[in-house]
Structures are given as structure tokens and as C-alpha cells.
Amino acid sequence: MQIKKMLQAGVFAVAMATAIPATQAASYPDRPIRLLVGYAPGGPVDTTARVFAKYLGDKLGQTVVVENRAGASGMIASDATAKATPDGYLLGFAASPTLTISPLVQKSDLFDPRKDFTPIGMVVDYTNVLLVGPQIPVNSVKELVDYAKTHPDAVTFGSAGVGASNHLSAELMKQQADAPMLHVPYRGNSPAMMDVVSGKVTFMFDITSTAIPFIKSGKARALAVTSRERNRELPDVPTMIEAGVPDYEVVGWYALMAPPKLPDAIKQRLSQALKAVSNDPAFQKAMLEGGYTVNDGDSKAVSARIAREYAMWEKVIKSANVQIQ
Known part of the structure; x- marks a missing residue:
């Protein structure tokens, strides 16, 4: 019981x-x-x-x-x-x-x-977008990769810091393209972007929303977006895949x-x-x-x-x- x-x-x-x-x-x-x-x-x-x-x-x-x-x-x-x-x-x-x-x-x-x-x-x-300064003598991702291969000490890329998503986006491109590129870390995106605009670094990846004003003002040039489809705000900018980097897709x-x-x-x-x-x-x-x-x-x-x-x-x-x- x-x-x-x-x-x-x-x-x-x-x-x-x-x-x-x-x-x-x-x-x-x-x-x-x-x-x-x-x-x-x-x-x-x-x-x-x-x-x-x-x-x-x-x-x-x-x-x-x-x-x-x-x-x-x-x-x-x-x-x-x-x-x-x-x-x-x-x-x-x-x-x-x-x-x-x-x-x-x-x-x-x-x-x-x-x-x-x-x-x-x-x-x-x-979506991220690959940006170069107006002084950089390239107009496509292929030209950037070729330039890096023929000038192995000349191509640098900025980022918001070691391990930041835009740092690793560039490392992924570097590995897939098999091209020499030197990372230059900054304390945040803004100082990195300033040095892209001035030509102190060759390129960087940035999110579309903050990159568009620089693109539209001519202070930076967009070579490619990192999504599989083109971005609605940048319809004339090819994807990384279209630009010749197979299977490259990075979407935050x-x-x-x-x-x-x-x-x-x-x-x-x-x-x-x-x-x-x-x-x-x-x-x-x-x-x-x-x-x-x-x-x-x-x-x-x-x-x-x-x-x-x-x-x-x-x-x-x-x-x-x-x-x-």
C-alpha cells in the first residue's frame, strides 16, 4: 500500500x-x-x-x-x-x-x-563586396589576382582585425586563387577603408551597406560581391564566382x-x-x-x-x- x-x-x-x-x-x-x-x-x-x-x-x-x-x-x-x-x-x-x-x-x-x-x-x-582604391591599376578580380602573382610583394589587404570576417574572406580568396597577398589588420573597418581609399592598402572586403557610399562617390571601386547572386543595390557588379573564383560564396x-x-x-x-x-x-x-x-x-x-x-x-x-x- x-x-x-x-x-x-x-x-x-x-x-x-x-x-x-x-x-x-x-x-x-x-x-x-x-x-x-x-x-x-x-x-x-x-x-x-x-x-x-x-x-x-x-x-x-x-x-x-x-x-x-x-x-x-x-x-x-x-x-x-x-x-x-x-x-x-x-x-x-x-x-x-x-x-x-x-x-x-x-x-x-x-x-x-x-x-x-x-x-x-x-x-x-x-553581402560583402571586394573593394579597391581608385589608384589601384586593376578593374576585375582576375586582374587583381594576376597583379598579385606578377608583383608578389605589392598586394595587401586590410581588415577590421585578425580573425575578423573580412580578414578571413580575403584569406579564402587568397587560398582559392593561390596568389601572394599580405594581410594588414586594423582596429575596425573605418581605418582600413580610409587606407583603401588612399591607396595605402590594395583592397579589402566590406559589407555592402557601408561600402556603397564609397562606391557611389568614386572613392573606391567594387570588383565583386561575395554572394552567389548579384546584389540588388549593385546590379552591375559581378559575383566572385562570375569573376573567376569558383565556389566562392561568403554571405553573412x-x-x-x-x-x-x-x-x-x-x-x-x-x-x-x-x-x-x-x-x-x-x-x-x-x-x-x-x-x-x-x-x-x-x-x-x-x-x-x-x-x-x-x-x-x-x-x-x-x-x-x-x-x-
């Missing part, structure tokens, strides 16, 4: 343990949601996250508050997301380099991007991430809201004006992209012997 009572108590306890999350999920969200951003206010990740947060909040019927936790190339915020309570009230707005490059370059064991999150879905893609992205073990009901609610944001014409217009393309990929698409790009950058980093300084 005592054993029967213990079994009944155990069943009741299990039922209560599962009923509580179910109740919480049914009322989710009933208070503001925090959206962690791993970069300082005012940058492209932060400004995009703030626009996204407004639309996500509208779809959920609840306020979504952006919280900046800058540091370690976004990994501090992502680590906080990975270790948060999985109740849907703390989410991460993750930039692709934080999940596919930074853990490799910094040799971090804070989190494994391939298994320590519950991906909700993609938000946007963004932002995704909505949650802690591991997020209840399915909450994940489904967030996925539905994210889909509604992606389909909102006003959001699409805002992203296009910012140089982005809305991507409505689901959680499986995020996981697949992380796995594929993590493996790709791991090979590039090892081959180039990239080490954080």
Missing part, C-alpha cells in the same frame, strides 16, 4: 513538473523579453537588432528590449544566451561571425555553437537564438512571430534600405548553416595559421 502511494505521488510530481512549463508556455509572453546583442550601440548589428526588436514585439504583443553586451566579438552575449533559463524571456540576436568564426579564432570553450543553442530562425543575410547573416532545451511550445510561438516579421512588407523595406535581404529560414536552416560555415572557416583558419594577437 505504501509503495502504491509512493508511485502515485511520483506520477503526480511528474505531472506537476510537466504542467508548469505547459502553463507558462500557454501564456507566453506575459512580460518583456530581453534581446541580447553582442556589439556596442550604434553599429550595424545593434541598429538592425533594434528595428527587428520592434517588429518582433509587435507580433508577440509584448515589448522586446535590446540589451548590449559587447565584447569578445559577440561571444559574451552569446555565452549569456546559451546559459540563460530556457523560458523565452532572454534571446540572442546573433551575427554569423560570432557563431562560425570567433570560437575558432579565439580558441574559446565558452559554448559550442553547433549544439548549445535552440535556433529559432534566420533574420537577414548581408543574423539569426534569432534561444537557450538550449527551450520548450517546444515557446519555440513554436517565437517561430511563428519571426515568420510574421519576415513576411511584413514594412520590415522587408527597412532591411532592403539597410543593405540586407530578409531570410525566412527556419531553425533547421540555422543549424545547417552554422555547421557548414563552421567547417569552412575552420579549414581556412588552419590553412592560414590565423591566431588572435
Whole structure:
């Protein structure tokens, strides 16, 4: 009789343990949601996250508050997301380099991007563009590669720093083209761009949204975009593949991430809201004006992209012997 009572108590306890999350999920969200951003206010990740947060909040019927936790190339915020309570009230707005490059370059064991999150879905893609200064005597990627091969000590490329996505984008081109090119790291994109414009460095990769003003003003020349398709804002600029670098595709992205073990009901609610944001014409217009393309990929698409790009950058980093300084 005592054993029967213990079994009944155990069943009741299990039922209560599962009923509580179910109740919480049914009322989710009933208070503001925090959206962690791993970069300082005012940058492209932060400004995009703030626009996204407004639309996500509208779809959920609840306020979504952006919280900046800058540091370690976004990994501090992502680590906080990975270790948060999985109740849907703390989410991460993750930039692709934080999940596919930074853990490799910094040799971090804070989190494994391939298994320590519950991906909700993609938000946007963004394209990089290969830029040279007006003084550089090349007009195509092929001419740049040929120039590097015939002038092995003359071609340099700038970046936002060792291990930055635009550094590795150039290393990937260097490896695929088998051409000598010297990396010149800077403390951020802006000083690197200034030296491209002045001709102190030969070229650099930059995101389309910040590169376009330099291209339109004639201060820099675009040789190629890194996406598989041409960019709508630069329709006359070929892709790297069209320019003669086979299989070269580097597309950055932002995704909505949650802690591991997020209840399915909450994940489904967030996925539905994210889909509604992606389909909102006003959001699409805002992203296009910012140089982005809305991507409505689901959680499986995020996981697949992380796995594929993590493996790709791991090979590039090892081959180039990239080490954080």
C-alpha cells in the first residue's frame, strides 16, 4: 500500500513538473523579453537588432528590449544566451561571425555553437563586396589576382582585425586563387577603408551597406560581391564566382537564438512571430534600405548553416595559421 502511494505521488510530481512549463508556455509572453546583442550601440548589428526588436514585439504583443553586451566579438552575449533559463524571456540576436568564426579564432570553450543553442530562425543575410582604391591599376578580380602573382610583394589587404570576417574572406580568396597577398589588420573597418581609399592598402572586403557610399562617390571601386547572386543595390557588379573564383560564396547573416532545451511550445510561438516579421512588407523595406535581404529560414536552416560555415572557416583558419594577437 505504501509503495502504491509512493508511485502515485511520483506520477503526480511528474505531472506537476510537466504542467508548469505547459502553463507558462500557454501564456507566453506575459512580460518583456530581453534581446541580447553582442556589439556596442550604434553599429550595424545593434541598429538592425533594434528595428527587428520592434517588429518582433509587435507580433508577440509584448515589448522586446535590446540589451548590449559587447565584447569578445559577440561571444559574451552569446555565452549569456546559451546559459540563460530556457523560458523565452532572454534571446540572442546573433551575427554569423560570432557563431562560425570567433570560437575558432579565439580558441574559446565558452559554448559550442553547433549544439548549445535552440535556433529559432534566420533574420537577414548581408553581402560583402571586394573593394579597391581608385589608384589601384586593376578593374576585375582576375586582374587583381594576376597583379598579385606578377608583383608578389605589392598586394595587401586590410581588415577590421585578425580573425575578423573580412580578414578571413580575403584569406579564402587568397587560398582559392593561390596568389601572394599580405594581410594588414586594423582596429575596425573605418581605418582600413580610409587606407583603401588612399591607396595605402590594395583592397579589402566590406559589407555592402557601408561600402556603397564609397562606391557611389568614386572613392573606391567594387570588383565583386561575395554572394552567389548579384546584389540588388549593385546590379552591375559581378559575383566572385562570375569573376573567376569558383565556389566562392561568403554571405553573412543574423539569426534569432534561444537557450538550449527551450520548450517546444515557446519555440513554436517565437517561430511563428519571426515568420510574421519576415513576411511584413514594412520590415522587408527597412532591411532592403539597410543593405540586407530578409531570410525566412527556419531553425533547421540555422543549424545547417552554422555547421557548414563552421567547417569552412575552420579549414581556412588552419590553412592560414590565423591566431588572435
